[in-house]
Amino acid sequence: MKKITAMLSCLLLAQSLLAQNSTNDERMKWWREARFGMFIHWGVYAVPAGTYKGFPMNRGGGEWIMNRSKIPVAEYQAYAKQFNPVKYNAEDWVLMAKNAGMKYIVITAKHHDGFALFDSKASKWDIADATPYGKDLLQPLVAACKKHGIKLGFYYSHAQDWNNPGGSAARKDMREGWPNPDSAKVDAYTKAHNGHWDPAQETKTFDQYINDVAVPQVKELLTNYGDVAVLWWDTPTGMTDDAAKKLQAPLALQPNIITNDRLKRPNFPGDYKTPEQKIPNLSELDGRDWETCMTMNGTWGFKSYDHKWKSVETMVRNLVDIASKGGNYLLNVGPTAEGTFPEESIKGLQGIGEWMKVYGEAIYGTKGNPLQPQTWGRITRKGNTLYLSVFEWPANGQLAVTGLKNKVKSARLLNSREAVKSSAGADAVTFSLPARAPNAIASVIKVELEGNL
Known part of the structure; x- marks a missing residue:
């Protein structure tokens, strides 16, 4: 009798796992077929555009300028008064993505500086309350994506937040920003304060930030913007399993949502892995779904002086290489503070689109190379x-x-x-x-x- 019971238990478990895998495959189907998407890094950091006190950043993307240059909270928030993207046209953006052959878009609803591109009730540090523009930037994008058949996902910096008190901050040396004569003093302070450089960042605890800002904002994103295809977590600095569970709970609002692996490693693996600025070689792949995110030049957020643009040839061959290994390619655009794509990004997207119009069949819905690698x-x-x-x-x-x-x-x-x-x-x-x-x-x-x- 015990043997029969054990066998029945094993059978039920096997059936449950098969059903779970089938449901997961159905949820991932569109993503696996898409192969190509657009990443958009946009926020207040587009105003300084990589320069602080007359000095270009020594390291990192433009979206990291507040941290790497150790800009005080009040001073950084003043940049929001200059963030007035009157040239923003969501439909133009979506059509540029679609014409390039991209099937989905992921935009930074909130990056590490904590600034929300949406009208949030959990924080006044958002587009509606802190800028002269005063309007939600995500709603027009939602409408344009729906109109043109493009899936839309939201990037959300869940742990790092340099403006909302209590958010964590990855510690970076002062030398990565600008040649501050007080660099040694600043570095000593950030070492003693878990990466923070302004007392205003520590007036609340991390748990308070998670409970009062992060969780409510994730609920807003999953409630107010229709079907959300992807939630793209980023940098679990200072994360705990308890905080991750709180952030994971609202995902039930969107049963078909897909999430990445950056909520909290290793206990919250999400649906796919996210190599950054690199294409894995075959020995690095382990059978899990994966997506390479990559910039078109050297920065995620807009930098006025970064002109190291990848050629159309490089970007197309990257896409082909990634598809041949069974992965997705998430290619970034960093819009200006006025709401326009850099001209070089537009030209690059057009060039990729010309190739995809003819050869997209070799990308969409494909699986990886079943043979050995070929030199040609x-x-x-x-x-x-x-x-x-x-x-x-x-x-x-x-x-x-x-x-x-x-x-x-x-x-x-x-x-x-x-x-x-x-x-x-x-x-x-x-x-x-x-x-x-x-x-x-x-x-x-x-x-x-x-x-x-």
Whole structure:
């Protein structure tokens, strides 16, 4: 009898796990098919735009200027009086993302400086109460995303908050900001005060901040803006499991929401991992969903002087590389304080969009390369179809796909439907290609195979 009971218990557990996995797969389906999204870092930090007291930041993105330059709370909050994004047009932003081939947007509803882009009842440090603009910035974005079929998610800095008292602060050396003659004194103070540099930041406890600001604001985001596709937590500095549980509870308001792995490691893994500014190599992947977030230049938040822009070729090949490893690419734009995208970002998005209009089939809804890595480019897969994204077009017109054992049913150039001949060898299938590459960045050959991969 005991054996039967134990067997029944195991069976029920197995059924429960299968049902749970099935539900998770359904929830993650759109995200896994999307492959490409836009990150937007926007806030009061766009006003100083990376410069304080005439000095450009020595390190870090523009969104970190308050911390790295140790700007006092009252002084930083004065920047909000200059934050008046009258040129903001949410529909323009959404269309730029859509035309680039992006399927979702994640915007910084609140970054580490604690400034909320929405009208919050939990804090006056927000767009509605602290700026001349005085209007919620998220509502127009919600409407534009819904109109154009783009999923919308919110980034929320849950632990770090440098303006709302009690929020945590990652300690950074003064030298990372500007050459303050009192650097030694400032560094000693931040060491003694858990990274804080202004007494105004410590008038409440971390628990008070979590209870009075963070949890209510997360509830606002999950209640007032329709379906929220993603909640993108960031930097669990000073987090506790208890605080994480409090922040996790409101997620029940959005049963289909997807969350990342930054709420509190390791006990709150979320749905996917988030390598930052890097593309993992195959040995680093462990089977979990993942998304690389990356800047178009060297900063997340707008810096007036950062002109180290990635080429369209680099960004397209990054996207292909990531898709070939089964990941998503979240590419950032840092708008200006007036509410416009930098011109270089616009040009970059347009360039990516031109490639995606022709070759997007090789990205959307694909899985990673089932074969060994190829020196000439990357491979993505849908069922029994391979997409060969060729970075280095062979000078002799012969493209060898090593490790491919299946018989080729058909092969053609994705851009023109022109047929491509193939011949099978002992350890590779070779495709005979035209003399010139159809696309200088990445040309794609669609290959349909017989049998299972």
